[in-house]
């Protein structure tokens with residue numbers, strides 16, 4: 001029976017435990033360049049004992065930023081700042097991963113001269129009154145953005161990341177293709193599940209082809225839209241199976257974000273998305289990461305021991321408690337190596 005502090009192997013990567021730092025924007029970059037803030041932020045969580053650290057949504061194009069201060073990886077000038085992060089994370093025993101992202105119609109950026117500034121989406125449907133009306137992506141746009149994901153993945157490899165996660169959740173660009181609420185295309189990239197999965201699967205295949213064979217490729221999905229006639233977990237399970245066929249190794253199961261309505265249950269109960277991970281794991285046949293208000297070590301342990309998911313990701317709790325894994329090990333009675341300088345602060 002697997003346990004939270006067991007190692008985990010996927011392709012050529014072995015993680016020291018099953019604890020993942022969920023990608024979380026910190027909005028502290030200038031023109032996409034990661035700063036000392038990011039260095040301290042990611043170094044701290046590696047010192048704290050995380051197994052897999054997924055660096056926040058990093059834009060593959062300037063117009064793909066969610067906000068202007070997002071981290072970027074659209075240019076070669078971003079490689080060195082990312083390398084600083086990967087080196088410090090690895091030096092403390094965690095494995096650095098990066099979330100490659102494009103916001104599509106949900107970009108709130110204002111033109112700062114960084115590059116293309118128009119809003120693009122699968123269909124010309126506005127997210128809300130404060131957002132730009134996006135242009136429907138044509139064949140040229142599809143090719144440009146796919147290439148931007150590939151180029152960003154190659155930069156991520158050069159910067160020393162050990163795995164890559166594509167952001168296909170929360171109503172951002174790839175997620176906009178997956179949901180019928182945002183994808184009303186009449187060409188082969190719309191319609192039923194195979195059509196809606198087609199573009200994300202093409203991006204997966206292109207990135208898979210470009211990165212080393214032993215490097216895991218993850219995709220984050222919204223496991224449910226929580227909107228009438230939106231995707232159910234079964235739908236997203238079917239999409240995930242197609243992403244797996246295209247080369248995805250693991251599915252990171254979040255939810256919502258496709259419409260502006262806040263998910264009413266988002267903060268209401270611990271583990272609110274775990275059942276989505278179970279369904280999607282079952283339907284897709286792929287390993288999964290569960291996430292969503294998992295804050296207590298025993299709940300994280302339960303998810304792994306009951307094999308409801310393969311890894312457990314923590315978001316907000318890590319913003320207040322960077323050394324959560326050290327506390328969890330103590331509470332679960334597991335012996336882990338402490339950072340030598342901190343041993344005297346042990347429990």
Ligand SMILES: Cc1cc2nc3c(=O)[nH]c(=O)nc-3n(C[C@H](O)[C@H](O)[C@H](O)COP(=O)(O)O)c2cc1C
Nearest residue numbers: 022023024025056057254291292293294314315316
């Ligand atoms: C400040 C903040 C920033 C976030 N940024 C991202 C992001 O860049 N990419 C992403 O996929 N999810 C993002 N999320 C969602 C988290 O990764 C996570 O899925 C969510 O917070 C639920 O997990 P939690 O209850 O453990 O916080 C963000 C969440 C927060 C609170």
